[in-house]
Amino acid sequence: MTPKEGPALALADITCRFAARDATSEPYTAVANTTLNIARGEFVSVVGPTGCGKSTLLNVAAGLLEPSTGTVEVFGERLLSAHGVNRRAGYMFQADALMPWRTGIDNVIAGLEFRGVPRAEALAQGEAWLRRVGLAGFGDRYPHQMSGGMRKRLALAQTLILSPDILLMDEPFSALDVQTRQLMENELLALWAEDRKSVLFITHDLEEAIALSDRVVVLSAGPGTRPIGDFKVDLPRPRDVSEIRMTPAFLDLHREIWAAMKEEVLKAYQRQKAV
Amino acid sequence: MKLRIAQLLVLGLLVLFWYVMTKPGLVPPFYFDKDNRAAFFFGEPQKVFWVVVDWFLSGEIFPHLGITLLETALGFAIGAASGLGIGLWLALSPTASAIMDPYIKGFNSMPRVVLAPIFAVWFGLGIWSKVALGVTLVFFVVFFNVYQGVREVSPNLIANARMLGASKRQLLRSIYLPSAMSWVFASLHNAVGLAFVGAVVGEYLGSSMGVGYLILQAEGTFDINTVFAGILVLTACALALDSLVGTVERRLMTWQPKAGQTEKV
Incomplete structure (x- = not known):
């Protein structure tokens, strides 16, 4: 292995605009000016209200979607849509x-x-x-x-x-019942601990994010989603996701991150109600 | 088993009704003015039966049936293969599909049976004019199903295969084709019937062989029993072909959930 410069995944100043459905309406900006780095071996969760463009961000990282502006670097190399998808990444889909x-x-x-x-x-x-x-x-x-x-x-x-050197996961366990989900989360952590891939994990569940990750990034409500908070999770590993939820350190972190997230969740809720 | 008995009972009752209504002298004529007229217009079941038996015993039917089945098989095979190929091509190439769209729609809405006389001129009165008619009928059924099938492949499935490293060819082979196949099989049952229609209609319009020709000849001499016998043989063959398609389908589509078998752990 030749160690190259740069983090496992570096999203720099990413903006994604989608063309409007008809001529009268504005183009929809899903993600705006987002910069996100994932170090080698780091488990990063991205949380945000529903419909805020989390999956868009992941698709950009996977090379499935070309951002309107901004660059993606994988282990120091530019990811260009002409070269196809991100070959060093594995992607686990929501559906x-x-x-x-x-x-x-x-x-x-x-x-x-x-x-x-x-x-x-x-x-x-x-x-x-x-x-x-x-x-x-x-x-x-x-x-x-x-x-x-x-x-x-x-x-x-x-x-x-x-x-894969990088693992991209889009709410992979959101469709499962709570018990199965916690089992799967523990299994994922055990598998991850074996060789410490870099993981970008998308979820709307803050508890899941804290229990699994080294770092939690909070996104604002859409449109024009961008990171509004970046929290280090220094809980000891190995962790048991169902037990760690009870520890005071976990609860403190949860309170802190939720305070940052709450307003955005409410904003997203209001917007959905208005539609 | 009980179902089978009930089904046979329905058949028996129908044949009995047919027999009673058409047998001269059994029921006094209430619609026609002579009591042998009903038999003249509707045939008689026992005579129809003996015509069929006679055809098979004397072997007279085999060359005709062979020709009709050959036309059907060729029309079906060529139509289904070209429908599959062109359907895949147009579904995967948006430009080509945009250009061809009005023509495809036009050809599909045209009552294509009107092409039969032209095909007779182009391909002669042999089997190929019938095959051509069958192809035009079968092609569109299969084509639209494949087109639809490819268009409705879940984008997730494609994205997943791409992330797993599938090339364009591998995508076609392992995602688009299998996904389209379930739609193709749904259409093949229809397609077999239409290939038959193509063959028989073609034979009606001009031929010297085939079951359609036999029926046409019998009609010319007002031999209603033979007409019904021909219809009966055609129906039996269509049913047999349909169940053949069903068998092949079950073989190839083992992955599809059957009713009551989904979500079994």
């Missing part, structure tokens, strides 16, 4: 993104298959990953035969099998 026509194992090894890894080798790795996410023996099931939690595990294995 189900598994291929319904592939069995569990074939979904897990899809990325290896795209990279031309021989099938026997890919299958061996795939089985190992199924075991790591607790799905050993479920490889021959189709996604529709699995529960929501199992599908999330499958998606996690599908992303992590490629061993």
Whole structure:
């Protein structure tokens, strides 16, 4: 490994404007003048009210969306849309993104298959990953035969099998029930602790953000979302997400960040009510 | 099993009703002025049955049926393949689809059966004019389904595959094609029927072979029993083809949730 300059992910002065639906209305600015750096091995959560452009930011980081202005640097290299998506990043989507026509194992090894890894080798790795996410023996099931939690595990294995240097996660557990969700959060932390990837984790759940991260970035309400707060989370690791929620240090942090977030959440709520 | 018995019962009752109403002398004529007129216009079930048996025993039907099925199969295969290919192409190329849009719409709204005489002139009275008619009918059904299927692929699925490193070709192979296939199979049941329509209508308009030709000949001599026999054979063949498509579909689409099987852990 040759250490290059720069953080794992550097979003500099990003603005995303979307064209208006008709000629009379203004173009919609989802994200405005946002700068965000993620150091190597750092777990950063981005929280903000619903509909504030969190996913837009993540899509920019993934190279799926080209920002109107601003630059994205990955380990010191410019990410240009002409070169396609961010190859060093893995992306876990909010909604189900598994291929319904592939069995569990074939979904897990899809990325290896795209990279031309021989099938026997890919299958061996795939089985190992199924075991790591607790799905050993479920490889021959189709996604529709699995529960929501199992599908999330499958998606996690599908992303992590490629061993991406950066992990982008868009509210990956928001569709799960509370118990499954805490289990998955603990599993994610355990997997992350093994090799400390850089993680950009998007969520609207402040508790989840604090429990998982090294740093929490608070976004303002849209339109024209930008970071309005940056909080260091110096809770000890390893953590148990369900236990850490009870500690005084956690509650202090929660109070502090919520104070910064509250106004934005109310603003977003008012705006949604007005529409 | 009970269902099967009920289904057979319905068939039996229908045939019985047909027999009673058409058998000369059984029921006094109440609509026609002579008691053999009903049999003349509607045929008689037992005679229809014997025509069919006779066709198969003498082997007379086989060359005709073979021709009709060949026309159907060719029309179906060529129409479905071109519908799949062009559907994929237009769905993935917005420019081409924008240019072709009015023509596709035009061809689709045209009653394409009117092309049959032109095809007869272009391709002669052999099987190819019937195949061509079948192709024009099948093509659009498959085309629109593929087009729709590709357009409705979840953007999430595409983004996910791209993040996993899929190239354009790999996207086509592992996302667009399988996703379109479920729509294609939904349309194939319709398409088989339409390929049959193409073959038989083509044979009506001019041919020297085929089940459509047999029916046309019988009509020319007011032989209603033979007409019904032809219709019966065609229907049986269409049903058989449809169940064949169903079998292939079940083989290839094992990943689709069946009713009552979703979300099973």
